[in-house]
Amino acid sequence: MAEAALRTEALSRSFGGLAAVSGVSLECRSGSVHAVIGPNGAGKTTLINMLSGDLAPSAGRIELFGEDITGLPPERVSQRGVGRSYQKTNIFLGFSAFENCRLAAQSRLPSSMRFLRRAERYHEVNVAAARALAAAGLGDRGDVRAAALSHGEQRQLEIAMTLATAPRVLLLDEPLAGMGAEESARMVALIRALKERHAVLLVEHDMDAVFAVADVLTVMVNGTVLASGRPAEIRANREVQQAYLGGDDAHG
Amino acid sequence: MMEAPRALRVLLGLMLIGLLLFPLVGERFYIQYATKIMIMAIFAMSLDLLVGYTGLVSLGHALFYGVAGYALAMAGGDAAPSLWWSLPAAMLVSALVALVVGALVLRTSGIYFIMVTLAFAQMMYFFVRDSEYFGGSDGIYLNSKPSMSIFGWAPLDLGNQLHRYYLTLALAVATYLLLRAVLRSAFGRVLIGIRDNEPRMRSLGFPTFRYKLACFVLAGALAGLAGYLTAVQDGIMNPEQLGWHRSGEALVMVILGGMGTLAGPALGAGALMLLELQFSIWTKYWQLLLGGFIVAVVLFLPGGLGSIFARRRGGGAGHG
Numbered sequence: 126m127a128e129a130a131l132r133t134e135a136l137s138r139s140f141g142g143l144a145a146v147s148g149v150s151l152e153c154r155s156g157s158v159h160a161v162i163g164p165n166g167a168g169k170t171t172l173i174n175m176l177s178g179d180l181a182p183s184a185g186r187i188e189l190f191g192e193d194i195t196g197l198p199p200e201r202v203s204q205r206g207v208g209r210s211y212q213k214t215n216i217f218l219g220f221s222a223f224e225n226c227r228l229a230a231q232s233r234l235p236s237s238m239r240f241l242r243r244a245e246r247y248h249e250v251n252v253a254a255a256r257a258l259a260a261a262g263l264g265d266r267g268d269v270r271a272a273a274l275s276h277g278e279q280r281q282l283e284i285a286m287t288l289a290t291a292p293r294v295l296l297l298d299e300p301l302a303g304m305g306a307e308e309s310a311r312m313v314a315l316i317r318a319l320k321e322r323h324a325v326l327l328v329e330h331d332m333d334a335v336f337a338v339a340d341v342l343t344v345m346v347n348g349t350v351l352a353s354g355r356p357a358e359i360r361a362n363r364e365v366q367q368a369y370l371g372g373d374d375a376h377g
Numbered sequence: 378m379m380e381a382p383r384a385l386r387v388l389l390g391l392m393l394i395g396l397l398l399f400p401l402v403g404e405r406f407y408i409q410y411a412t413k414i415m416i417m418a419i420f421a422m423s424l425d426l427l428v429g430y431t432g433l434v435s436l437g438h439a440l441f442y443g444v445a446g447y448a449l450a451m452a453g454g455d456a457a458p459s460l461w462w463s464l465p466a467a468m469l470v471s472a473l474v475a476l477v478v479g480a481l482v483l484r485t486s487g488i489y490f491i492m493v494t495l496a497f498a499q500m501m502y503f504f505v506r507d508s509e510y511f512g513g514s515d516g517i518y519l520n521s522k523p524s525m526s527i528f529g530w531a532p533l534d535l536g537n538q539l540h541r542y543y544l545t546l547a548l549a550v551a552t553y554l555l556l557r558a559v560l561r562s563a564f565g566r567v568l569i570g571i572r573d574n575e576p577r578m579r580s581l582g583f584p585t586f587r588y589k590l591a592c593f594v595l596a597g598a599l600a601g602l603a604g605y606l607t608a609v610q611d612g613i614m615n616p617e618q619l620g621w622h623r624s625g626e627a628l629v630m631v632i633l634g635g636m637g638t639l640a641g642p643a644l645g646a647g648a649l650m651l652l653e654l655q656f657s658i659w660t661k662y663w664q665l666l667l668g669g670f671i672v673a674v675v676l677f678l679p680g681g682l683g684s685i686f687a688r689r690r691g692g693g694a695g696h697g
Contacts, residue, residue, distance in 0.1 A: 177580060203582035215577045217570060228566055232582035238591060239563040247563065290582055 128190070130155045130324035131176065131207070131294045136185035138171050145171040146348045148185070153294065158316060158325040160335045163345035164368075169328045170212070172345070173298050176326065177209040178202035189294065203232070208292030210283045212299040212328075216271045222282050223267035226254035229289035254289050261285035262315060277308030284315065294324045301331045313338050336360070344368075385686040389640055396546055400539055409610075412542045414650045415549045416606045421630040421642035422552055423599035428628065429637030430560060431592050432572035433483075436491050436624050437498030438600055440478065441471040443619030445601030446608035447505065450517040460523040460535070468601040475597025479590045495621055506616035516615025519608060535609055545606055549643070552599055556639055559595070568592055572637075633674055635681025644682050 131153040138146045146168040153159040161169050174180035176187060178199035187195045189205055197205070217225050230253035231237055231244070245251065258267055261281045266274065271282060280300055287295060297316065301309050313334050319325055320340075329335050335342070336356050343353040344365050352362050359365055396415075400408050420442055427433040445467035452458050452466070482493045505511045522535035533540040559565050567588045570578045578585050608614050617623065626649075634645025652670060656663035678684055 179576070179580065199576075199579045200582050200584045203580055209580050211577075211580075215574065217573050217577075219573070228570055229581050231563055231566065234563065237563045237567045237583065237588070241558050241562055243558075243561050244563045244566045286581065 128155065129153065129188075130190060131326065132188040133176070134186040134188070136172070136175060136182050136187065138168075138175055138180060138183045144348050146175070149345070149348075149350055151343050151350070151353065153324045153326045154341075155293070155324045156320060157340040158320045158327055158338050159341045159343065160327040160329060160339035161343045161345060162329065162332070162335055163351075166347075167345040168348040169345055170298065171348075173209070173296050173326070173328055176202075177207060177296055179209075203290060203292075206291075206293035207296060208287035208290050208294070209296040210287045210298060210300060212302055214276075214279045214283055216279060216282050216286065218270070218272040220271055221267060222263055222269055222271055222274060222278075222285070223254060223258060225271055225282055226257045226267075226285050226289040227251065229286040230254045230257065230291075232290055253291065257285045257289035260288055260318075262311065275308075277304055277311070280304065280308070280312065281315070284319075288319075292323065294326065295319060297325060297327045297329075299329055300327070301329055301334055309334060385640060385683065388686050393550065400542055405538060408538055408542050410650070410654065412538070412545050412610055413607075414647050415542075415545045416603050416610060417627070417630065417646040417650060418643035419545075419549050419552045419606070420600055420603035421627050421634070421646045422556055422639055423596045423603065424627045425631050425636065425639055425642040426556060426559075426568075426592060426596045426599070428631050429635075429639075429642070430565070430572060431568045431589060432575075433589065433593070434491050434628075435494040436621060436628065437478075437494030437496070438596070438627055439619050439621070439623035440494075440498035440501050441475050441597035441600040442604035442607070442623065442627075443505075443614070443616075444474050444501070444604065445471040446604035446614040446618055447511060447517070448601075449523070449605050449608045450519050450614040451511070453519045453521070453523075457519055457521040457523045460525045461527065463523055464602070464605055467605045468598045471601025471604070472594050472598040475594045476590070479593035479597070483586060483589050483593060495624070498619060498624060499621060502616050502619040502621070505619060512615075514616060516613050519612050519614075522609055522612075541610055545610070548602060548606065552602065553639065553643065556599075560639065564588065564591070629671060633671060633682060635683035638681065638683045641681045641683030648682055 129152040134150050136146060136149045137144065149172060151159065161172065163169055171180065175182045178197050178201065181196045186193060189207060194202055194205055217228065220228065227250060230250045233253065234247065234250065258264055261284050263278060263281050263285055266278060271279065274282060284300060300316065301312055304312060309331065316325060316327065316338050327339065339356055342356055342359045344351045344359060346368050351368055352359060352365050399411060403411065424435065424438045427435050448467040448470040449463055452463055478497050482490060482497065485493055506514050511517065525531045525533045525535060533544055535541055535544065567578065567583055571585050571588060575585050604618065607618065630645035630649050631642040633649055634643065635641030652667055653663065656666040660666065674682060
């Protein structure tokens with residue numbers, strides 16, 4: 126089995142007296158999709174925010190390929206090879222799709238303190254941007270202004286930008302949010318393709334999609350891990366059924 | 378940054394030709410006034426880099442403007458120094474002050490950023506105003522203009538208003554071209570990204586603080602260029618040049634001309650100062666007219682005066 130790309134150990138975060146996430150340990154391996162599911166308020170977003178560096182943990186440890194990255198700011202986490210896409214589409218609406226990816230790829234230059242040479246004249250950056258666009262299925266949409274893309278395409282662009290930073294680990298925060306059936310199917314295929322080269326941690330509400338694409342599932346309830354395992358195991362788990370999947374009284 | 382729309386480029390070209398030829402017909406007073414307008418255009422463009430392109434609304438930009446002017450005045454004494462070293466030195470002083478101030482104020486954002494930039498500028502204003510060493514509230518006179526002589530040959534004599542006019546014009550054009558290049562560079566794209574969505578830039582791996590600081594220092598140095606030229610032009614530096622009124626004036630020019638358009642704020646400087654002149658000839662209540670004009674522009678031309686010529690946005694990623 127592949128080595129653990131991203132590993133957390135008893136990761137916790139509390140806001141005031143409220144423990145949003147407490148004692149979460151999980152492993153995300155290269156070449157697989159690790160999905161984190163759970164009802165609203167389970168702490169999934171807090172968890173992914175800690176993994177991407179957007180939020181500092183109160184306790185616990187995060188390791189990237191064995192190196193401690195706990196508490197690093199988001200730009201450092203990104204530079205170490207963790208790419209994140211956001212639940213709320215977070216793209217530069219006035220830029221073209223290509224320029225969004227170009228800017229993202231530019232972050233891999235040793236420095237962007239280059240004041241006079243035109244931004245478009247970095248060959249390797251352009252290549253990385255074009256490759257990321259194509260990988261996300263937007264190869265022919267590069268010239269379109271991001272604001273003019275359909276919702277589904279904007280979600281793809283969100284991921285393309287993340288890919289342009291050449292990450293080893295991908296954190297995908299509800300990539301299917303607000304998508305129609307056809308768009309969802311395309312995104313599921315994309316995620317499946319992405320796991321070939323990345324470790325993917327997926328937070329998603331769409332259960333059909335999650336069970337279609339995940340290799341490992343972690344179920345969170347009230348900030349803690351209720352169960353973790355293969356999709357079949359999770360489906361058969363009574364606690365999970367009661368707490369979440371089939372339970373008609375799901376936690377709010 | 379996208380290419381400036383054709384109409385705007387044509388207009389800028391015509392304006393440049395007009396400015397080159399203006400001294401042939403203009404009276405001395407107007408040549409002097411036009412010089413001051415071009416200095417303020419440099420100042421406004423430097424502020425646009427912060428406000429329009431990086432989303433950093435500073436209300437203390439006159440600090441860097443004034444500091445360079447004072448640096449020249451203090452270095453001067455009776456015999457003014459050579460421009461060749463005093464101009465870079467004065468800009469360096471502004472840049473260093475901007476580096477220190479920026480390292481502190483850039484830890485804040487939004488309304489707090491406005492307040493702390495204002496506070497730093499006012500601290501310097503009161504310090505200079507109450508310090509005899511810096512000439513107090515009367516200011517310091519420059520008894521002679523900086524020399525431009527190199528090996529005994531001087532391309533320009535800054536004692537001559539016409540020469541000051543052309544030097545200022547050349548430096549204003551240079552500032553515009555420099556900033557345009559910077560905004561099209563990899564660095565410039567990062568600034569626009571920060572303006573539109575700083576958290577996203579960080580998650581893409583950009584250490585945004587560093588870029589904001591570099592931007593702040595560059596804007597400070599160019600404000601210093603404007604302040605230096607003001608000291609040369611006016612022959613005096615006084616504390617008002619550091620005050621919040623001066624900063625506010627530049628901010629109005631930027632907004633009036635169109636934030637994040639570079640050429641717009643330069644137009645804004647011209648429009649504001651020419652209207653000020655015209656209205657004050659008509660009536661002693663000229664400020665009422667000027668205020669009304671500003672309100673009208675903000676209401677009916679939210680993209681600024683430059684947007685008359687620029688149908689499309691000139692700022693790249695739009696305003697976020």
